[in-house]
Amino acid sequence: MAPQRFREQFDHIQRSMPDVPLAMGPDDSAAFLYEKGVVLVRDGEDARLVEDTVRTFFTEAPGLDQEQVRRVSPQTNRTGVTRIRVADPGQGGAQGDPAVAHALRAMREREGRARRPLVSRNHVIHIAPVNACPGDEPVPAPRTEGTNPAPAAAAHDPESAVSVLVIDTGLMHDYRSWPQLAHVDGDLAVQETDANGMLKQYVGHGTFIAGVVSSVAPNTDVTVLGTLSDVGAMLESEFGAALFESVDRYGWPDIISLSAGTTTSSGLDGLLGMDAFMAELREQRTLLVAAAGNNGSATPFWPAAYASRPDHADSVLSVGALRSDGEFGACFTNHGPWVKVYAPGERLTSALTGFDSPVPYVYQHSTFDTCRYGFGYACTCQEPSHSGVLSDESVAAKPDQVMFEGLAHWSGTSFATPVVAGMVADLMAAGGQRDPRAAARQLLAGIAEFAEVRGAHVPALRPPTWSAVPVVVPAPAV
Incomplete structure (x- = not known):
């Protein structure tokens, strides 16, 4: 499937x-x-x-x-x-x-x-695909529910704030209507809605990620770049150049949060289009926190898989996703020895749009009757159920439609990645640590809890303000 x-x-x-x-x-x-x-x-x-x-x-x-x-x-x-x-x-x-x-x-x-x-x-290069799309499509969440992870108690201090560069889609025009994004800056989305006034498929992805970082680590200066435009895709040959343009524009930050990548032709050890950037990254102090991808596969997903190369083990941290109870891997997460840590990435809650302008969204993909990766819990492949315009011509005239008024639930290694980026940044801010790579090593060394992913026990990071959600296992058919 x-x-x-x-x-x-x-x-x-x-x-x-x-x-x-x-x-x-x-x-x-x-x-x-x-x-x-x-x-x-x-x-x-x-x-x-x-x-x-x-x-x-x-x-x-x-x-x-x-x-x-x-x-x-x-x-x-x-x-x-x-x-x-x-x-x-x-x-x-x-x-x-x-x-x-x-x-x-x-x-x-x-x-x-x-x-x-x-x-x-x-x-x-595309926003961390489940075969070329996030772990699911966003689902509206009531404002009264609040974010998950919830905002940490730390205050923002411009003198000690950790710089985080999010390379993604641009920000919604009214993102500042959410107070947690007060210290976020960057590019606005070029086009938020289509000709019919519907929210486009990936618009809001960068805003959602910025909200996750800011919730986990309030003492950050987050800059969101619209490098991947509003469709979340770019050729490898252009992406390497765009990364150089990003650091030329803003300087090398403490942390880069990147929720995009690709698998490659068999046998390739990296991406030719990113080789020069990765070589320069190695000589900087910046930590690249990269999504492991959502193909439900052990096949290396680049650039996250650079974390498994000895020459980049210190400069790249690859992140897989845990399901909503935090105990097991999400059905969609990539896995394998090249994935260095896992964090909550299923049904997180963050700002998708601002609060000033409610906007409708038409689902693009239909959910499945069963998990497309063979899992038995009520995963995002199945729930909440909806019909999408790209999946079934019979519903193209009237696919399911929802209204976003700020918060959303969304799943993918795309969102586990800013959780880990935020935890590294929070450790830096709390301890006065100015070396993000040293902070990442300290964070990983202090892991005392593990999760199970495809039968393997793997290191897991769970921010203190994140709340686990019980996982539902459907009763067997009679």
């Missing part, structure tokens, strides 16, 4: 990026999205080597056109990568791109078993 959701989101993302033909791949498993007809390669001699190798391979392979091989972005930039066109992006369907696959094969044969490939697909 998970591939169904992936295909629904593929269509949504493709419509939001009409000038970039996309494919899903590497085959019918639909593990990630990437740009059709193009491969990504390191600049300089590596780029020339790839061009020559692919041309030779295409000359000898039937049905492939070596005349189409050419650079389409030859300019050198800080990311150190170039896009090379290997086929007409307009050819073929969305179910994989054979020309790109052949180009990668040519280089694999040329490179042998090189640890760091010279070439890769140009993946789509």
Whole structure:
């Protein structure tokens, strides 16, 4: 059932990026999205080597056109990568791109078993997908319910506040109507609603994350950037450059909270488009707290999986999600030894919109009859039940609609990530610690409680103001 959701989101993302033909791949498993007809390669001699190798391979392979091989972005930039066109992006369907696959094969044969490939697909970086979407869609919550985690008691002090840069979608225009966001700044969403006045699918994601950080760690200066626009997606080749632009604009913060990423082509150890940024990050004092992704898989999800590389073990902290009781992993969370810590990420409550302008939302995806990952509790795959416009043509004329007036429940490693970012920031502010990486080490070293994720006992962080919600296990059918 998970591939169904992936295909629904593929269509949504493709419509939001009409000038970039996309494919899903590497085959019918639909593990990630990437740009059709193009491969990504390191600049300089590596780029020339790839061009020559692919041309030779295409000359000898039937049905492939070596005349189409050419650079389409030859300019050198800080990311150190170039896009090379290997086929007409307009050819073929969305179910994989054979020309790109052949180009990668040519280089694999040329490179042998090189640890760091010279070439890769140009993946789509997206808001921590459940096969390309958050753990669920948001559900309205009454204002009287308050946030979960609830606001901590600490006060904001401009002299000692910890700087947190959230790289995500932009803020809602009236976000400051919620007092907890008084010390949040950044980019406003470019377009909050569609032509019919409905809240767009990912608008509010960055606002929700800022609310989680501010609740866990009030003594923070949070800046939310609209790097991922209002659709939550960007090509890898552009994302690396956007990260550099972010730190050029605001300086290197104490903490970067990033709830986006992608799985990659088999065997890739990282993202070519992010290599240069990750190398510079290693030399800074900034801690990158990154979402592990929501594919219910052990497949590494980048950039969170950089936490498993020895050269980035100190600079990257990868975060998985616990279900609402905090005792077990959420059904959707990615897992494995590359995920360093887990935190509550199911049905958290935060600000989705401001309080000044109620806005309607139409559900895009239908819930499932059973958990799409095979779990037996009442997870977000099933509850609360609703019908979505992308899932079923029969409900397209009248999908379920709700009204948001501020707070929402939302699930995903997207939101477990700011919980951990906030806990690191809170430890820094409380103890006068100015080194975020040292604070992260201290926080992890002090973990005395664990949770169970896919049969493994894993370190778990639960902020003191977070309230567990009992998990419902449906009675067996008679």
